Amino acid sequence: MEKINLLNLPTRIHEVTIDHRNHYYFKRDDETGFALGGNKTRKIEYFMKEIMDQGCDYVLTYGSLNSNHCRVVSAAAARFGLGCGIVTVGTEKEISFQGNDLMNSFAGCEYYFVDSVSKVGSTIDKTMNLLRSLGMKPYFIPGGGHGNCGTQAYVDAYKEILEFEQQSGIRMDYIFFSSGTGTTQAGLVAGKKLYGGEGRIVGISISRTTKHGIKPIFDSVNENLEPHGMQIGIDEIEFVDAFICGGYGKFDDDVVCTIRDVYRMNSCVLDPVYTGKAVTGMKKYLASHDVSDKNILFIHTGGTPVFFSMGNELNEVRTSIHTIEDGKINA
Ligand SMILES: *Cc1c(COP(=O)(O)O)cnc(C)c1O
Numbered sequence: 001m002e003k004i005n006l007l008n009l010p011t012r013i014h015e016v017t018i019d020h021r022n023h024y025y026f027k028r029d030d031e032t033g034f035a036l037g038g039n040k041t042r043k044i045e046y047f048m049k050e051i052m053d054q055g056c057d058y059v060l061t062y063g064s065l066n067s068n069h070c071r072v073v074s075a076a077a078a079r080f081g082l083g084c085g086i087v088t089v090g091t092e093k094e095i096s097f098q099g100n101d102l103m104n105s106f107a108g109c110e111y112y113f114v115d116s117v118s119k120v121g122s123t124i125d126k127t128m129n130l131l132r133s134l135g136m137k138p139y140f141i142p143g144g145g146h147g148n149c150g151t152q153a154y155v156d157a158y159k160e161i162l163e164f165e166q167q168s169g170i171r172m173d174y175i176f177f178s179s180g181t182g183t184t185q186a187g188l189v190a191g192k193k194l195y196g197g198e199g200r201i202v203g204i205s206i207s208r209t210t211k212h213g214i215k216p217i218f219d220s221v222n223e224n225l226e227p228h229g230m231q232i233g234i235d236e237i238e239f240v241d242a243f244i245c246g247g248y249g250k251f252d253d254d255v256v257c258t259i260r261d262v263y264r265m266n267s268c269v270l271d272p273v274y275t276g277k278a279v280t281g282m283k284k285y286l287a288s289h290d291v292s293d294k295n296i297l298f299i300h301t302g303g304t305p306v307f308f309s310m311g312n313e314l315n316e317v318r319t320s321i322h323t324i325e326d327g328k329i330n331a
Contacts, residue, residue, distance in 0.1 A: 038302020
């Protein structure tokens with residue numbers, strides 16, 4: 001499969017401090033060097049190749065106003081001079097202009113608002129037809145960059161991890177990351193099947209239960225492996241749904257504390273929807289499985305704009321504010 005090179009790859013892997021039970025490393029996929037990075041930027045390199053090869057002039061996708069995927073799609077469309085539309089549930093009033101939606105606006109994308117999730121599919125069809133009737137050649141990218149383009153992007157990332165291990169002599173015992181649509185996980189699992197390695201791949205679900213989350217991963221892995229004449233069993237996928245905190249976008253105090261502590265100790269920003277939630281889940285998983293003195297890799301899949309757009313919800317960890325009057329500190 002071919003792609004258009006937009007990123008600075010491989011992304012770096014470096015040691016971080018999380019706690020003293022294990023040795024932790026972050027793979028910095030938040031630093032791919034395209035529109036604030038993240039796993040969606042890896043996926044877009046493959047999608048853009050297909051879009052340009054097919055001579056399309058408009059990209060339509062689906063996601064929330066705060067979606068990292070949509071931000072990357074709108075940035076890529078702008079870079080290549082293509083039109084861009086985002087189908088999203090909600091209303092214009094919900095645009096915050098604080099994170100991903102601000103970047104979408106600067107990229108010049110158009111929104112197609114729908115009032116319920118049940119209308120998304122039909123709105124996508126209608127919009128594609130409308131664009132065609134206007135003489136355009138639109139391309140639809142599934143929400144989250146799901147599909148074999150996205151899977152392949154993380155087969156590549158897996159290869160980077162193996163190369164790092166060979167060069168550094170550091171062997172990862174575990175590979176953690178946050179799992180949403182499961183495309184990232186599918187690529188890593190397919191990569192391990194194809195190229196070997198010892199690291200145990202554990203996806204921390206940020207919204208789906210195992211019942212709903214594992215099958216799309218299984219299907220995507222096998223779609224990717226099929227041309228190689230290989231396949232995996234569903235029991236080869238470790239998808240952990242114990243830390244979803246009530247669903248997509250929901251989080252608890254532990255997540256907020258993780259984000260604060262990781263920032264203090266490593267100057268590295270996590271967000272509450274994906275990476276902060278997954279690092280919190282990873283810590284709890286390792287403690288409950290009694291894992292210690294191991295090499296743990298966490299793939300930082302990006303999401304930096306979400307840290308800012310959800311700042312108000314993170315504010316319980318605000319530093320105390322003082323004023324000084326007459327030589328006294330007032331809290
Ligand atoms: C989309 C996203 C994920 C989840 O990736 P999937 O491939 O959909 O599982 C994880 N982290 C961040 C920051 C994301 O934007």
